[in-house]
Amino acid sequence: xxxxxxxxxSTLEGGSAQGGSATTATRLIVGxxxxxxxxxxxxxxxxxxxxxxxxxxxxxxxxTQLALSYHLWLxxxxxLVIAAFLFWPKAERRPLAACLTGVIGLTLASVVMIxxxxxxxxxxxxxx
Numbered sequence: 001x002x003x004x005x006x007x008x009x010s011t012l013e014g015g016s017a018q019g020g021s022a023t024t025a026t027r028l029i030v031g032x033x034x035x036x037x038x039x040x041x042x043x044x045x046x047x048x049x050x051x052x053x054x055x056x057x058x059x060x061x062x063x064t065q066l067a068l069s070y071h072l073w074l075x076x077x078x079x080l081v082i083a084a085f086l087f088w089p090k091a092e093r094r095p096l097a098a099c100l101t102g103v104i105g106l107t108l109a110s111v112v113m114i115x116x117x118x119x120x121x122x123x124x125x126x127x128x
Contacts, residue, residue: 027095028085031102035077038102038109042071049117060120067116077105 046068053060053068060068085098 024095027099028081031081031085031099032078034102034106035081038077038106039074042067042074042109042113045113045117046071053120056120056124058120058124061116061123063112063116064119067113071113074105074109077102077109080105 050068053064081098081102084101085094088094088097
């Protein structure tokens with residue numbers, strides 16, 4: 001007879017091998033997709049803003065200049081997602097770390113790019 005004071009065992013807690021690998025793959029894919037969107041979106045948006053900024057003929061804020069010059073560095077983000085998946089200290093947390101790296105990277109990159117692209121518009125609006 002089993003110990004009546006032992007907590008019940010569930011297959012959901014430990015997860016089966018197939019369910020665990022599906023969750024792992026899903027988290028890695030979500031992190032990579034977010035990182036790829038964060039890297040590719042500025043390449044599509046920045047050229048149109050560059051034309052508008054050139055037509056302003058005004059001095060751009062430093063944050064905008066940095067975003068225009070160094071937006072290609074966002075392609076490091078997918079590499080960081082893969083590095084988090086491969087080298088995170090706790091092996092059971094690696095898929096979650098990869099997913100969070102991609103999602104947080106997309107969130108931060110989006111906020112910074114939106115702010116950097118609209119700073120000159122706000123500055124010109126205050127000057128008028």
